[in-house]
Amino acid sequence: MKSFSTAQKQILARADLHLSTLTEQQVIQLVHRESDVGHLGDDQLVEFLKIANATYRGGNRIIPDEEYDFTYLAELRSRNPHHPYLSTVEPEFAFEGKTVELPVQMLSTRKTYSIDDVKKWLLEVKKEAVDVGLELDQIRLRVTPKLDGYAAYDDGEHLYTRGDGRRGTDITRVFERGLCIGGEDRRGQGAGEIVVSDSYFAMHLAAKFENTRNFQASIIREKELDPLTEQAISDKAAVFFPFAALPSWEGNIDEFLAKFDELANEVRNSVCYDVDGIIIEVVNEDIRRNMGAARHHHRWQLAYKENLERAKVKVLNVRPQTSRSGRVNPVAELEPTRLSGASIRNATAHHYKMVMEKGIGPGAVIELVRSGLVIPKIENVLIKAEPKIPERCPSCETRLIWEKDFLICPNTSDCPAQIENTLEHFFKTIKNIDGFGSQTIKKLYANGIRTVYEVYLLDKDKLIQMGFGEKKTAQNLLDQLQRSRTESLEDWRFLAAFGIYHMGLGMCERLLQHFRLEDVFDLKMDDLESVEGFANVAAKAVVEGLDRIKNRFWNLHHLGFNIQSTQLITEGLESINSPIAAKLIVFTGAMKSGSREELKSQAKALGARIAASVTGKTDILVIGENVGAVKMNDAKEKGVEIITEDEYLARISRRPEKLMADVELQPDKQLSLFH
Numbered sequence: 001m002k003s004f005s006t007a008q009k010q011i012l013a014r015a016d017l018h019l020s021t022l023t024e025q026q027v028i029q030l031v032h033r034e035s036d037v038g039h040l041g042d043d044q045l046v047e048f049l050k051i052a053n054a055t056y057r058g059g060n061r062i063i064p065d066e067e068y069d070f071t072y073l074a075e076l077r078s079r080n081p082h083h084p085y086l087s088t089v090e091p092e093f094a095f096e097g098k099t100v101e102l103p104v105q106m107l108s109t110r111k112t113y114s115i116d117d118v119k120k121w122l123l124e125v126k127k128e129a130v131d132v133g134l135e136l137d138q139i140r141l142r143v144t145p146k147l148d149g150y151a152a153y154d155d156g157e158h159l160y161t162r163g164d165g166r167r168g169t170d171i172t173r174v175f176e177r178g179l180c181i182g183g184e185d186r187r188g189q190g191a192g193e194i195v196v197s198d199s200y201f202a203m204h205l206a207a208k209f210e211n212t213r214n215f216q217a218s219i220i221r222e223k224e225l226d227p228l229t230e231q232a233i234s235d236k237a238a239v240f241f242p243f244a245a246l247p248s249w250e251g252n253i254d255e256f257l258a259k260f261d262e263l264a265n266e267v268r269n270s271v272c273y274d275v276d277g278i279i280i281e282v283v284n285e286d287i288r289r290n291m292g293a294a295r296h297h298h299r300w301q302l303a304y305k306e307n308l309e310r311a312k313v314k315v316l317n318v319r320p321q322t323s324r325s326g327r328v329n330p331v332a333e334l335e336p337t338r339l340s341g342a343s344i345r346n347a348t349a350h351h352y353k354m355v356m357e358k359g360i361g362p363g364a365v366i367e368l369v370r371s372g373l374v375i376p377k378i379e380n381v382l383i384k385a386e387p388k389i390p391e392r393c394p395s396c397e398t399r400l401i402w403e404k405d406f407l408i409c410p411n412t413s414d415c416p417a418q419i420e421n422t423l424e425h426f427f428k429t430i431k432n433i434d435g436f437g438s439q440t441i442k443k444l445y446a447n448g449i450r451t452v453y454e455v456y457l458l459d460k461d462k463l464i465q466m467g468f469g470e471k472k473t474a475q476n477l478l479d480q481l482q483r484s485r486t487e488s489l490e491d492w493r494f495l496a497a498f499g500i501y502h503m504g505l506g507m508c509e510r511l512l513q514h515f516r517l518e519d520v521f522d523l524k525m526d527d528l529e530s531v532e533g534f535a536n537v538a539a540k541a542v543v544e545g546l547d548r549i550k551n552r553f554w555n556l557h558h559l560g561f562n563i564q565s566t567q568l569i570t571e572g573l574e575s576i577n578s579p580i581a582a583k584l585i586v587f588t589g590a591m592k593s594g595s596r597e598e599l600k601s602q603a604k605a606l607g608a609r610i611a612a613s614v615t616g617k618t619d620i621l622v623i624g625e626n627v628g629a630v631k632m633n634d635a636k637e638k639g640v641e642i643i644t645e646d647e648y649l650a651r652i653s654r655r656p657e658k659l660m661a662d663v664e665l666q667p668d669k670q671l672s673l674f675h
């Protein structure tokens with residue numbers, strides 16, 4: 001970059017940003033790191049931040065957002081933590097169109113980059129909980145993925161950009177262009193983001209658009225749609241995703257901290273869009289009300305972002321690696337490079353289709369991104385090279401087949417890699433066992449062991465015959481197997497150990513909050529769809545996956561494990577004295593007594609279970625305004641009780657005064673956004 005591009009100049013003009021304390025030359029030098037942030041005056045620093053923010057939001061960024069956060073914003077914060085720029089909502093790039101006052105004020109989210117900061121925030125939350133008279137274990141947290149998209153607000157009629165948080169631009173045109181809504185396809189769910197599927201972008205759009213921001217801007221722009229953008233909209237790869245519809249985790253503080261890493265990882269991967277962290281928020285209305293909002297953000301909500309770093313690096317070789325599911329993953333071996341304080345030698349590409357299309361072969365130069373301790377991801381291919389596509393499984397030599405974008409080893413019955421990885425996954429997941437790492441597993445495989453069940457049938461003589469040390473190792477392994485059956489084991493962990501597609505620890509736990517372990521193998525798609533988070537996450541795949549492991553599961557289960565059952569959500573709820581306790585309720589249409597989110601959290605406080613869409617399991621469908629006839633008829637056919645918002649309110653108000661006061665709707669109608 002030698003000067004601003006035409007697009008960047010247009011963005012700056014539209015945002016009404018004019019260079020006053022900096023020259024274009026100085027900006028360019030900063031971009032190329034030829035001059036240092038330390039030499040900037042405060043006003044220059046803020047001007048640079050504004051330019052970087054506007055170009056980023058306009059889809060033509062001058063610096064990566066990590067650099068914005070960690071170099072420039074951090075510099076301003078360290079110089080003057082109370083600088084007004086730090087407490088203004090970073091304005092969303094203005095598209096053409098008239099600006100209007102937003103129906104609700106849209107705030108930013110406070111960001112943190114370390115678990116220590118998250119813990120500090122939790123201390124504040126605990127203090128507030130004590131103030132409002134709650135026990136610490138009554139504090140409920142909700143965790144959702146932090147979408148890295150284009151923020152907007154859907155009031156049911158119009159879609160607005162966030163603008164400066166108070167006034168936005170009408171961009172309803174994106175719906176007229178066919179943009180679908182993520183989650184349940186319904187308008188009027190409030191704030192959300194326009195996002196694009198990660199893999200779709202990599203596959204179909206990366207050649208044309210510099211980054212996802214750049215693509216998102218192309219959906220919104222007034223001028224005619226680019227054909228690729230049009231295709232992405234009609235393929236539903238790009239959607240407007242309301243925050244209310246995002247998959248989420250809920251639990252108390254201890255549960256949250258006990259599995260923070262796992263949880264963060266799982267939540268981040270629960271959607272297929274660009275995600276740059278997680279959002280943690282307090283669910284309890286009382287605490288929220290007490291904590292309130294600062295100018296810039298709600299105090300009861302926090303974003304946890306990881307410290308991302310990028311590097312350019314050369315690919316030495318791409319090695320195929322067969323996973324437990326039979327997918328053959330391309331692992332790029334790299335020239336050793338330092339990233340986020342670690343030496344990196346390997347990185348993964350999504351799949352072999354990507355390797356082929358992007359030209360990731362020996363000699364290619366790629367851009368790597370690493371976040372936290374996660375294996376680095378290939379973000380961009382800077383220089384292509386002829387890729388090598390394997391024909392046979394590196395583990396069992398079986399001829400590979402293509403399944404959509406993936407290369408698959410079809411030899412499920414005796415491919416060493418698939419079996420060894422399946423065994424390893426089991427022991428790694430149940431956790432109450434040591435000694436069954438990859439070396440032990442390899443040795444067991446070499447001696448004819450193929451299933452977890454067979455491992456549990458081993459005795460000392462057999463282990464010694466296999467070459468495990470007579471004095472210590474063999475007995476150790478037996479002791480550990482015994483331990484894993486006597487020490488308590490959560491039912492969701494046990495189920496997750498079988499490695500069903502889509503069923504990580506979090507999803508298993510959620511499933512078992514709704515159904516008993518012994519019943520999950522009889523579930524139909526309809527049953528699953530009534531559980532939050534399963535509607536879109538391919539309920540079909542889960543039913544098939546459960547069916548596939550059924551026999552293996554019961555064989556092992558019969559050996560006897562000390563399995564702890566998760567408490568069913570309905571168990572706690574039935575004891576609540578409320579006319580809707582334990583009922584499965586769906587709200588649809590525009591509500592008038594409060595936002596749908598408010599009504600949902602009120603219903604939850606009254607012991608109801610909430611689902612996004614109507615299934616045969618739904619008890620009550622509460623309809624607001626503008627509900628389509630198709631939806632109503634569908635619910636009628638399923639025998640669901642349909643009531644209006646007024647009827648619903650009348651029903652729940654037949655309750656003791658005291659409880660109603662506890663769940664009074666929150667007067668504060670501010671909504672927040674993730675940026």
Ligand SMILES: [Zn+2]
Binds near residue numbers: 409418
């Ligand atoms: Zn194989």
